[in-house]
Amino acid sequence: MMTPGANVLLISQLAASDRTRSASYAALGVTVGAGIWASCAVLGVNAIFQAFPWLHLALQITGGLYLLYIASRLWRSGNIALDGNAPQVSAFAAFRLGLLTNITNPKSALFFGSIFAASFPVTPSPLLQAAAVTMIVINSLCWHMLLAYFFSRSRIRVAYSRSSRLVNRAASVAVGTLGLSLLAASLREAKS
Numbered sequence: 001m002m003t004p005g006a007n008v009l010l011i012s013q014l015a016a017s018d019r020t021r022s023a024s025y026a027a028l029g030v031t032v033g034a035g036i037w038a039s040c041a042v043l044g045v046n047a048i049f050q051a052f053p054w055l056h057l058a059l060q061i062t063g064g065l066y067l068l069y070i071a072s073r074l075w076r077s078g079n080i081a082l083d084g085n086a087p088q089v090s091a092f093a094a095f096r097l098g099l100l101t102n103i104t105n106p107k108s109a110l111f112f113g114s115i116f117a118a119s120f121p122v123t124p125s126p127l128l129q130a131a132a133v134t135m136i137v138i139n140s141l142c143w144h145m146l147l148a149y150f151f152s153r154s155r156i157r158v159a160y161s162r163s164s165r166l167v168n169r170a171a172s173v174a175v176g177t178l179g180l181s182l183l184a185a186s187l188r189e190a191k192s
Contacts, residue, residue: 006067006101006178009171011144013074014094015151016160016167022094023152027144029098034140035133036103041112042129053189060186063104067179070101074172077164098144105182112136 007030015023048055089097102108116124116132124132150156160167 006070006105006175007098007144008147009175010070010098010101011147012151013168013171014089015148016157017164018152018157018161019088019094020148020152021091022089023148024145025089025091025094026098026101027141027148029095029100030102030144031098031137031140032095033099033102034108035137037108038112038133038136041116042124042133057186057189059104060182060189064179064182064186066100066104067175067182071172071176071179074168074175077168107182 011023011026011030014020014026120128120132151160
């Protein structure tokens, strides 16, 4: 969760651009996505991906294209003025943005699947499975809400407003790179 990826970039950018409320709803969306992926991992989504590799490939391509879409929006965004008039993203749109950013990243499923495969007993109890998913959800919620809080602090927002175009372009390049690497991995996977 702490690795700077699309989720971290989304929440920090929303919070730093005077959209604290939107960042909090995006954090909730990311958390729901983490809960879905953790639940899928506990239920064996890796087995489904192995049985139907095209499904994994389709999800990777969708995720890569979505990240490129987000990157293009970040690139085109202008400077942010902290005059209290920053356009807010609706609660539903911010939640959806957070959820889609997380859910279109199949690396989350693979990450949780490999963690659970390495740490769970051969036949984990339902209580252990539920506790693991609950722990993932709580950790995700705390971390992403902390990001929303931290990046919405006055000092961070002022620094961001001074260089928002540059920061958004750098974030665009980072998110675009993630999207392109996901598409490249998809291409390599399709060839093999």
